[in-house]
Amino acid sequence: MRACRSVLLISLLAALAGCGAYPRDVEGTLDRVEAQHVVRVGLIGYPGSERDRALTAAFLARLGRVTGASPHIVAGSAEPLLLQLQANGLDLVIGEIAPDSPWITDVAVIEPLSVRSQGGRSIGLSPIAMNGENQWIGLLEGLVRDQTGGR
Amino acid sequence: MSEKKGHPAEIRSDMAAALRLEWWNIGWTISIIIVMGLAMGGSQAMKTAWVEDSLGLIPPIAFLVAAHFEARPSNRRFHYGFDRVNGLGFMIAAVALAAVGLFLLKDAVTVLLSAEHVTVGTVRIWGRDIWLGWFMLAAQAYATIPPLIIGHKELPLATRLRDKLIHTDALMNKANWQTGIAGFLGVAGLGAGFWWADSVAALLISGSIIWDGWKALRVAVSELVDGVPCELDGSGLSGEAKAVASALRKQFPKSRVLMRETGRYIRAEVVGATPPKGFDIKTLDIPGLDDRWRLDSVAFRP
Numbered sequence: 001m002r003a004c005r006s007v008l009l010i011s012l013l014a015a016l017a018g019c020g021a022y023p024r025d026v027e028g029t030l031d032r033v034e035a036q037h038v039v040r041v042g043l044i045g046y047p048g049s050e051r052d053r054a055l056t057a058a059f060l061a062r063l064g065r066v067t068g069a070s071p072h073i074v075a076g077s078a079e080p081l082l083l084q085l086q087a088n089g090l091d092l093v094i095g096e097i098a099p100d101s102p103w104i105t106d107v108a109v110i111e112p113l114s115v116r117s118q119g120g121r122s123i124g125l126s127p128i129a130m131n132g133e134n135q136w137i138g139l140l141e142g143l144v145r146d147q148t149g150g151r
Numbered sequence: 152m153s154e155k156k157g158h159p160a161e162i163r164s165d166m167a168a169a170l171r172l173e174w175w176n177i178g179w180t181i182s183i184i185i186v187m188g189l190a191m192g193g194s195q196a197m198k199t200a201w202v203e204d205s206l207g208l209i210p211p212i213a214f215l216v217a218a219h220f221e222a223r224p225s226n227r228r229f230h231y232g233f234d235r236v237n238g239l240g241f242m243i244a245a246v247a248l249a250a251v252g253l254f255l256l257k258d259a260v261t262v263l264l265s266a267e268h269v270t271v272g273t274v275r276i277w278g279r280d281i282w283l284g285w286f287m288l289a290a291q292a293y294a295t296i297p298p299l300i301i302g303h304k305e306l307p308l309a310t311r312l313r314d315k316l317i318h319t320d321a322l323m324n325k326a327n328w329q330t331g332i333a334g335f336l337g338v339a340g341l342g343a344g345f346w347w348a349d350s351v352a353a354l355l356i357s358g359s360i361i362w363d364g365w366k367a368l369r370v371a372v373s374e375l376v377d378g379v380p381c382e383l384d385g386s387g388l389s390g391e392a393k394a395v396a397s398a399l400r401k402q403f404p405k406s407r408v409l410m411r412e413t414g415r416y417i418r419a420e421v422v423g424a425t426p427p428k429g430f431d432i433k434t435l436d437i438p439g440l441d442d443r444w445r446l447d448s449v450a451f452r453p
Contacts, residue, residue: 023282024344026268108270132268132346134282141273142280 026132042081044095159444173211179297190290200334209247210320213240237414242371244319249364256357295331298324380412394439416447
């Protein structure tokens with residue numbers, strides 16, 4: 001009986017994996033971005049430094065090539081943009097965030113595109129996504145690694 | 152038995168088997184704790200399962216400590232020996248089991264109420280981005296196998312040894328493999344976009360674990376306050392205790408028979424009677440009590 005259950009479970013999982021994208025997004029972010037050809041992006045502290053602008057532009061260009069979506073950009077400060085991201089009003093926020101920021105557990109902070117030091121602490125320029133959008137987050141992580149050479 | 156060194160000859164081989172099994176149990180549980188720790192990432196469900204696996208170490212350690220003391224002879228400070236250390240270990244194991252259930256319930260309710268969406272990222276291996284959930288699923292699958300096998304092996308030993316501590320450990324192993332399956336379903340559900348999957352599974356399982364923990368706690372408390380000998384998996388009077396009481400009442404019809412349980416042994420007291428000349432519990436006819444070692448002593452209070 002237990003063996004039957006295990007086989008059923010594994011079959012169910014295999015079916016899940018086989019019948020489309022796995023993992024899937026809780027809120028379906030990637031599906032929507034690809035379907036609507038628009039990715040809603042919030043940029044923290046835009047325009048920022050020239051280097052950050054170049055890295056962000058390169059990242060968004062990569063994202064556009066993979067998803068076929070154009071960025072719809074909103075600039076602002078961290079708090080309102082991250083609140084908007086949490087409320088599913090944005091698909092992606094890009095900005096500098098400290099590793100011990102109180103937002104770290106509330107949103108999914110991707111590996112940084114670049115890191116700089118300030119006051120003895122490091123701050124990373126990272127793409128930030130809504131928690132639970134695992135397919136979307138996986139795509140963003142892959143793009144960051146491609147851009148940074150996986151360092 | 153209590154005033155002598157070591158366990159009765161009838162249960163020595165089962166005790167040796169139980170000791171070996173519990174060492175294996177500890178070894179496998181540590182391996183699960185390591186594997187789960189490496190794979191858990193940011194998943195709360197995995198963290199909960201990891202904490203529960205860690206709590207799973209408590210009953211086997213309690214058993215090994217109790218068995219070590221139980222084998223000691225009585226001394227100047229402990230005239231009745233150390234039979235009840237097993238009961239103390241049983242109490243600790245029962246608390247750990249109930250704690251696992253309550254911990255699981257609290258975590259499931261918290262996640263459901265806060266509608267927490269769990270992020271499980273990827274790792275790049277040989278140029279490919281692999282979802283960390285696959286590692287979690289593998290770890291969860293691994294974590295279900297040893298407790299399933301060990302728990303299954305513990306039950307007959309617990310029955311033969313009348314060892315409620317091992318029985319509670321078997322329940323703990325049952326809790327661990329059930330939690331492992333809940334965690335597996337949770338991560339699989341998470342991958343399918345169902346953020347609530349693991350919490351709902353954990354909520355359902357926590358009920359049965361709390362119930363098992365509650366039953367074990369009741370019996371453990373009963374044993375520590377000199378309650379009557381109980382069944383291995385319940386709080387009812389054990390069949391062997393009934394047999395002892397019945398035999399003693401038959402031989403001493405005008406007396407009262409009191410009984411209590413010290414670890415795995417039954418101690419009886421006959422109130423209102425004096426022992427007949429040459430009375431020996433070894434030769435006392437007790438229909439229904441096949442394992443005579445279970446009856447430790449019969450005292451008389453005229």
